[in-house]
Amino acid sequence: MPFHDLREFLAALDAAGDLVRVRRPVDTRFEIAAGIRKMSDLGGPTLWFENVTGHDMPVVGAVFTTRSKALLALEVDTAAEGNDRFSHGLRNPIEPRLVALGECQEVVHTGGEIDLHSFPMPVYSEKDGGPYVTVALEVSKDPIDRTINASVYRVMRTGKSRMSVMSHAFQGLGTHMARAERRGEPLEVAIVNGCDPVLLYASQAKVPQGVNEMTVAGGIRGKPVDVVKCVSVDLEVPASAEIVIEGRVLPGERVMEGPFGEFTGYYGPAEENHVIEVTAITHRRDPIFLAGMTGLPPTDNHILKSFAYESALYEKLRETFPEVTAVAYPNWGGVQYAAVIALEQRYKAQARHVILTALGDSSRPKLVIVVDDDIDVYDTEMVNWAIMTRSQPAEDTIVVPRVAGGPLDPSAPEKEVISVWGIDATRPFGVPYPEVVKVPGADEFRIEDWR
Numbered sequence: 001m002p003f004h005d006l007r008e009f010l011a012a013l014d015a016a017g018d019l020v021r022v023r024r025p026v027d028t029r030f031e032i033a034a035g036i037r038k039m040s041d042l043g044g045p046t047l048w049f050e051n052v053t054g055h056d057m058p059v060v061g062a063v064f065t066t067r068s069k070a071l072l073a074l075e076v077d078t079a080a081e082g083n084d085r086f087s088h089g090l091r092n093p094i095e096p097r098l099v100a101l102g103e104c105q106e107v108v109h110t111g112g113e114i115d116l117h118s119f120p121m122p123v124y125s126e127k128d129g130g131p132y133v134t135v136a137l138e139v140s141k142d143p144i145d146r147t148i149n150a151s152v153y154r155v156m157r158t159g160k161s162r163m164s165v166m167s168h169a170f171q172g173l174g175t176h177m178a179r180a181e182r183r184g185e186p187l188e189v190a191i192v193n194g195c196d197p198v199l200l201y202a203s204q205a206k207v208p209q210g211v212n213e214m215t216v217a218g219g220i221r222g223k224p225v226d227v228v229k230c231v232s233v234d235l236e237v238p239a240s241a242e243i244v245i246e247g248r249v250l251p252g253e254r255v256m257e258g259p260f261g262e263f264t265g266y267y268g269p270a271e272e273n274h275v276i277e278v279t280a281i282t283h284r285r286d287p288i289f290l291a292g293m294t295g296l297p298p299t300d301n302h303i304l305k306s307f308a309y310e311s312a313l314y315e316k317l318r319e320t321f322p323e324v325t326a327v328a329y330p331n332w333g334g335v336q337y338a339a340v341i342a343l344e345q346r347y348k349a350q351a352r353h354v355i356l357t358a359l360g361d362s363s364r365p366k367l368v369i370v371v372d373d374d375i376d377v378y379d380t381e382m383v384n385w386a387i388m389t390r391s392q393p394a395e396d397t398i399v400v401p402r403v404a405g406g407p408l409d410p411s412a413p414e415k416e417v418i419s420v421w422g423i424d425a426t427r428p429f430g431v432p433y434p435e436v437v438k439v440p441g442a443d444e445f446r447i448e449d450w451r
Contacts, residue, residue: 006196096212102228194289249274313361326341351370369422404418
């Protein structure tokens, strides 16, 4: 059965020995982030910060820092099963179900009661421009066709009732904000903190404009996401969320947002970004604030994206190349910049065709590596071994200059314009090649059988 909410998932982590309660006082400035950073580096447990200085609300962090936690959220045992479950959700979306009441509206603040400072928003990295909401679901409605976008964007607190959000022009929220601004209208938004983790994994799906990511979450869960109407804006949000911040993006108004430690491992620069005027805050009677880190991989951000990116590219490639057997977006590539694809070759130069197709994907990979299907795409050692022993730089490298790329790439010679490349690390098709060394019985060896 899918998890009803964040709390059920935390209980499952606790039962699995993958949650630790931190009882000593911690500060929202760097200390919470320090704990999450360490757990990210060690592959450690989720942290429940019970005693946050200046707040009576606990914070949980490191909820998405390992693939094992992602597998638990998706209710599967292996990465392949996780990608299958995600692909099923993409192919079989289920519309949300509107309910009359939701736990997220047990307490309602409007007017003078609105105070964003009452929530323990962390400052994560040394040079961040302020406190951030990071792993929340931002829900908005297209002002023209009224379709819904539900994804994750960084949101910085700038005042008691004001925030600033960054979303690029090619992203869902960025498109909605631009369309509303051209019409001279505010755009209604809802920032949903602390929901069923599957919603956050689904929010990273590379779906066409106009597809509501909550329908993908429904497909992954096998049952609809229960949603409730907001109290001050015309939007519907997950009913079991911990906290919902409702507001309007103001047309023509900007404020300096950032810097912010990004998924590249470098700071994204401070820029003038859109302003959100908060119109209401609703939450549970005893809310939990969900914190999430990005920065040097691996972090929550990288793991959150992995299944969405892998399953989407896998589905796309399989339409043309049914011989593709696996896709991985490794942490070392920031999950976004590098893709590794396993291929059971059927004809000469097929790997090059796969590379060029993948480089044109909407996830905008910077590097695509194609390996034979005997290579585990999740094993960096094996992938590097294939590159070193099955490719020659002069013959097996493809470079394409001046391609639209990720706007946060610090090496880009100009904003959003990069070079991309591919490596064919497959054995030459139809040509004799040295045989891989094998040791008979090694795969079946179990130390306990030899004692």
